[in-house]
Amino acid sequence: MAAGTKKRKKRMKRQLQKRFKQTSGTVIVETxxxxxxxxxxxxxxxxxxxxxxxxxxxxxxxxxxxxxxxxxxxxxxxxxxxxxxxxxxxxxxxxxxAPNKSRGKSSKKDHKIKTDEKKGAELAKELDELIEQGLSPCQIRNKTGVDIQIVAYYKEKFHTKTRQQG
Structure with a gap:
């Protein structure tokens, strides 16, 4: 029986080697x-x-x-x-x-950065000057970076008081 087992193992080994030679080129399955x-x-x-x-x-x-x-x-x-x-x-x-910089457009972030860099007193002085020139809130926003609603609020509450006092 030992001889039959050896023959079977040799036969299986030959078959495996034959299969391996057939598929020796690595097959890459693309998912x-x-x-x-x-x-x-x-x-x-x-x-x-x-x-x-x-x-x-x-x-x-x-x-x-x-x-x-x-x-x-x-x-x-x-x-x-x-x-x-x-x-x-x-x-x-x-x-x-940044891609939006190359297009020449500015974003809200750019406006925020501009505003954060300026001090409160300098910004108030600049807003007063621009309001005195008669610029619209949109034009002021484009120059200073301050939101339109803030410009309108400042114009209504603070600018009229400073004009009356001064």
């Missing part, structure tokens, strides 16, 4: 997820440059918040794929130019 990930990475490369931003997690859909890695600042950050594909910058301190 739906891998195709989506490659397509998404191609879009990121188009916007930010090759390999600059890479998704750390598996791509789910355009609205799912994923972890990404920036090779420039060496940081991980959360972002939706649709934001990044449209060119939204992340909080990278590398000095990259």
């Amino acid at each position: 739906k997820e891998s195709r989506q990930l490659r397509a998404y990475q191609a879009q990121l490369d188009e916007v930010y440059g090759t390999g600059m931003i890479t998704p750390v997690e598996r791509f789910i859909n355009q609205n799912a918040v994923l972890i990404h890695h920036c090779s420039d600042c060496k940081k991980d950050f959360y972002a939706k794929p649709r934001w990044l594909v449209k060119g939204q910058p992340h909080n990278c301190k590398s000095g990259g130019i």
Whole structure:
């Protein structure tokens, strides 16, 4: 019986080697997820440059918040794929130019930054001067970055009092 077992083992070994030779070229099965990930990475490369931003997690859909890695600042950050594909910058301190800056449009954030940098007294003085010139609240907002409602409130409450006192 030992001889029959040896023959059977040799035969099985030959069969396995034969199968292995037939399938020796590694077969890579491409899944739906891998195709989506490659397509998404191609879009990121188009916007930010090759390999600059890479998704750390598996791509789910355009609205799912994923972890990404920036090779420039060496940081991980959360972002939706649709934001990044449209060119939204992340909080990278590398000095990259934000897409909305290149279009010449300013955002509410830009206005807030302008207002935070100014001191209260300087801002009040500037608002008084602009109101004296007869500018509309929209024009004042564009120059100072102060919200329209705040300009109207200031004009109504404080500017008329200072004119009456002075």
